[in-house]
Amino acid sequence: MPDGTDKKPSRIQQRNRGRILDAALEVFSQHGYRGATLDQIAETAGLSKPNILYYFDGKAEIHVTLLNQLMETWLDPLVTLDPKGDPLEEILSYVHRKLDMARDLPRESRLFAGEILQGAPRMGPHLQSDLRPLFEEKCAVIQNWMDQGHLTQIDPRHLIFSIWxxxxxxxxxxxxxxxxxxxxxxxxxxxxxxLTTLFTRLLTP
Structure with missing residues (x-):
């Protein structure tokens, strides 16, 4: 990868990094981390393997870069669950956003799923530092809505698992x-x- 100077990458460098990451997303989502190779990524990107290694130290760095980029996108629908909003509407909006992501970002979903199935060897720190506190915060929000009688009393943790x-x-x-x-x-x-019918019937007191 280029040295650690502060020089801004050129347009060609930015474009090539984007091509590599998009190609890697395609390869990883199809073959998983273990089945993916740098040769496959290079072929999909239309670049040589040495060119790939100019921008990234290897397959692991490419994979970690993709996962780091994915986390913010993946968590955003849960972040936007508004404690001040209408409880049922907020839950249904979350369901719809997750469903839209499944349609619009299928490769990213499979990348995430593949990492989790392997035991999250590269994403583990993010699960602890980013996902867990957010998950606990939103479970508390949902539990509060239930305690106020706005939603049926069920376990918020398993509700979110069911939505996923x-x-x-x-x-x-x-x-x-x-x-x-x-x-x-x-x-x-x-x-x-x-899903609207399912969760509306489940959550309506």
């Missing part, structure tokens, strides 16, 4: 979903309607 499971499924198992829905163009809207 029912939305990210559409990205992580996209091939299966496409086969079973026969590429139905209304599939996303139908999923949104179903």
């Amino acid at each position: 499971a029912t939305t990210q499924h559409y990205a992580d198992f996209a091939t299966q979903v496409q086969v079973l829905l026969q590429d139905d163009p209304a599939g996303h809207e139908d999923a949104a309607t179903y």
Whole structure:
């Protein structure tokens, strides 16, 4: 990778880094970290392997860079859960944003899922320092809504797990979903309607 000087990367350098990261996202989302190779990333990016190694020290650095970039995007829908908003509307908005991310960012979802399935060897610190306190904060918000009688009393932790499971499924198992829905163009809207009904009935006192 270029030396640690403060010189701003040129447009070509910025473009090449972007090409490498986009190619790596494609390769990692298809093959997982262990199955991905620098040769595959180089071929997908349309660059030589030595060129890849000019910008990154190796596969691990590329993977960590992608994961670091992903965390903010991945946590943002939960960050925006507003304690001052209408409880049910806030929960449903969170569900819809997660479902939209499954549609719009399927590669990122599979990258995240692959890292977790491996035991989060590279993302572990982020889970502890970023996700856990945010998760506990929002669980407390949801619990407060329940204690005030706005929502049915259930375990907020497992509610959030259920939201993750029912939305990210559409990205992580996209091939299966496409086969079973026969590429139905209304599939996303139908999923949104179903999940709205599901969580509304679950949470309405």
